[in-house]
Amino acid sequence: MSNITIKDIAQYAGVSKATVSRVLNHPQAVDDKTRAIVQKVIKEKNYRPSVTARNLSKRKSSTVGVILPKVDNVFFGEVLRGMIHVADKNELTVMCFNSDDSKKKDLQTLEIIEDHRVRGLIYVPAVPYEKKEERKALNKHLKALDAPVVIMDRDIGLPVDGVFFDDSKSMYNATKYVIDAGHTKIAIINGTQERVLARQRQEGFSRALEEAGITVPEEYIMLDDYSIQSAYRMTKNMMKLPVQPTVVITCNNDTTKGFLEAIYEGGKSIPKDYQNVSLDKLEMLNILGIPYSYIERDAYQMGKKAMEQLINRIAFPDKSYRHIIIESPFIKQSL
DNA sequence: TCGCCTTGGATTACGGCGCT
DNA sequence: AGCGCCGTAATCCAAGGCGA
Numbered sequence: 001m002s003n004i005t006i007k008d009i010a011q012y013a014g015v016s017k018a019t020v021s022r023v024l025n026h027p028q029a030v031d032d033k034t035r036a037i038v039q040k041v042i043k044e045k046n047y048r049p050s051v052t053a054r055n056l057s058k059r060k061s062s063t064v065g066v067i068l069p070k071v072d073n074v075f076f077g078e079v080l081r082g083m084i085h086v087a088d089k090n091e092l093t094v095m096c097f098n099s100d101d102s103k104k105k106d107l108q109t110l111e112i113i114e115d116h117r118v119r120g121l122i123y124v125p126a127v128p129y130e131k132k133e134e135r136k137a138l139n140k141h142l143k144a145l146d147a148p149v150v151i152m153d154r155d156i157g158l159p160v161d162g163v164f165f166d167d168s169k170s171m172y173n174a175t176k177y178v179i180d181a182g183h184t185k186i187a188i189i190n191g192t193q194e195r196v197l198a199r200q201r202q203e204g205f206s207r208a209l210e211e212a213g214i215t216v217p218e219e220y221i222m223l224d225d226y227s228i229q230s231a232y233r234m235t236k237n238m239m240k241l242p243v244q245p246t247v248v249i250t251c252n253n254d255t256t257k258g259f260l261e262a263i264y265e266g267g268k269s270i271p272k273d274y275q276n277v278s279l280d281k282l283e284m285l286n287i288l289g290i291p292y293s294y295i296e297r298d299a300y301q302m303g304k305k306a307m308e309q310l311i312n313r314i315a316f317p318d319k320s321y322r323h324i325i326i327e328s329p330f331i332k333q334s335l
Numbered sequence: 336t337c338g339c340c341t342t343g344g345a346t347t348a349c350g351g352c353g354c355t
Numbered sequence: 356a357g358c359g360c361c362g363t364a365a366t367c368c369a370a371g372g373c374g375a
Contacts, residue, residue, distance in 0.1 A: 005344055016362045021346055031360060053344030056367050117368095341372080351362085 004047045013041040024049060051093075063093040064310060065113040065121040065145075069101040075253060075280060075299045076124070079152070082303025083122065090311055092119065101126045103134065110141040120148045120310045128194040129156045148313040152306045154196050155323070161313055162323045163306045167197055167279075170295045170328045171204030171251075174277050177293070178247050179212045181335035183275070187220035187238060187245035189231050189255040198223065201251050201279070220245055231258025239266055247275040247335070256282050271334040281331070291334040302326055 010017045015038060022030050023038040030038070041047075055061050066083060068076045080096060087094045095116065099105045106126045113121060121142070129135050139158060142149050151162040178186055188205055191198030202223075209216065219241055224230035231250065235258065238245070250256040256278040263274060270276045276292040278285075285292055305324055313319075 003344095006346095007344075017345075018347075018362060018364095019360090022361085025346075029360080034360080050344050053367095054346075056343085056369090057345045057347085059367055337375085339373085339375105342370090343368105346366085348365085349363090352360090353358105355356100355358085 003050070004045050006047075006049065009038065009041050009045060009047050012045065013038045061117045061119045062091060063095050063116065063118050064307075065116065065118040065123075066094055066096045067099055067106065067109055067113075067121070067123045068096065069099050069124050069126055071096070071098045073253060074283070075297070078299035079303035079306075082300040082305075083307040084303075085300075086304050086307035086311070090307075092311070099124075099126050103129065107137065107141055110138075110145070114141070114145050118145065118147055120150070120314055121145055122150045122152055122306045122310055124152045125154050125156050127154060127191075128196065130194050148310060148317065150306050150310045150313065152302065156196060159321055161309050161321050163302055163309060164323060164325055165297050165302070165328050166325050168200040168204040168207075170297075170330065171201045171249075171279070172208045173204075174249065174279075174293070174295050174330050175205050175208035176212075177330055177332060178249070178275075178277060178335060179208060179214065183247045183335070184214050184216075185220070185243065185245040186214070186216055186247045186249065187222065188249040188251065189222045189224075189234060189259060190249075190251040191226045192223045198226075198251070205249065216245075217241075217243070226252050226254055228254045228258040228261070231255035232262045233258075235259045235262035236266075239263070239268070245274065247277060249277045249279075251279045253278075253280050253282060256280075275334055277335075293330065293332045293335055295328050296331050297328040298326065 006017045006020050009020045013020065015034060019030060019034065020038055023035050027035055051062060064087060066080065068080065070076055084094050095118065097109045097113070099109055103126045129138060135156065135158070149160045151158060151160055153164060155162055155164050175186070186209070190202055193199050193202060219238065222234040222238065224234060231254065239262065248259055250259050256276065259276070263269065268274065271291050278292055278294040281294050281296050305326065309324060
């Protein structure tokens with residue numbers, strides 16, 4: 001089943017390849033009659049130009065690379081959907097990779113992407129990229145792409161475009177809501193502090209407490225790797241404390257799940273025994289009608305914005321880089 | 336083993352033709 | 356001479372074939 005090429009169409013229509021190409025790309029430059037014939041043949045033969053050949057000829061690729069840390073996380077699923085929506089409209093193809101949040105895989109993936117000569121890259125860095133040499137190596141890889149890069153979700157301080165949520169602010173707001181509702185025994189499950197996002201979230205949390213003159217016991221601050229398992233384990237420990245918190249703030253989908261698993265296993269529930277404030281909506285809780293409050297991050301929007309920013313950068317490579325900050329509202333269901 | 340075609344499919348600069 | 360229309364040929368890059 002050999003593919004139909006522009007040459008075939010030219011032959012059938014009795015014109016040259018150039019004319020077929022013009023019908024496709026500059027129709028006004030072709031006589032009405034000729035154009036009609038060519039278009040008819042194109043339709044009959046169901047011809048579509050080869051993207052590879054077009055890329056070769058135009059010296060530019062039409063694929064953009066995307067590296068996500070965890071594609072099985074619904075948050076990044078939504079992000080990807082937003083990206084593809086915008087890419088489709090701009091005749092770009094998304095080539096998506098999963099890094100499993102590993103720096104090693106990150107760098108390997110960047111090489112593969114380089115081999116593919118992509119037009120641009122949207123990149124969610126694995127965490128954490130704190131060491132200077134690591135960031136240097138990373139930057140070298142990004143430069144080697146010779147294509148614009150948009151960093152997403154995690155600001156690791158590189159001078160490139162980026163799209164982020166205002167995690168510090170939204171966590172501050174959420175904590176303030178909790179305090180205003182009269183709570184003082186507030187616990188948090190967050191990531192370890194070498195992670196940029198975890199730091200920002202912790203900062204917002206602490207600031208709100210400080211402003212209200214509230215101090216919480218050290219044991220209420222539970223920091224680990226954002227996984228279900230660690231959240232589960234830390235919650236189990238928390239439940240042994242003599243004085244229990246009234247609110248637990250969980251800083252991502254998985255920590256919310258781990259937290260819920262632990263308390264339900266212990267015969268406790270929300271919102272009866274603990275209130276829960278979650279960063280990100282957990283669809284299942286809404287479906288089950290279990291009241292919790294959450295910071296609603298619009299992941300779809302983030303994906304869209306990142307792709308738009310990349311396309312913009314492709315069009316205007318020389319403008320100075322820009323960071324887009326997306327605000328995320330607090331949805332109050334209990335407290 | 337080394338350089339030198341050729342191949343794949345599309346785009347486009349350039350120039351030729353016929354006509355006013 | 357200038358314009359509209361169209362064809363020729365060069366070009367993009369990587370990989371494979373070929374002769375030296």
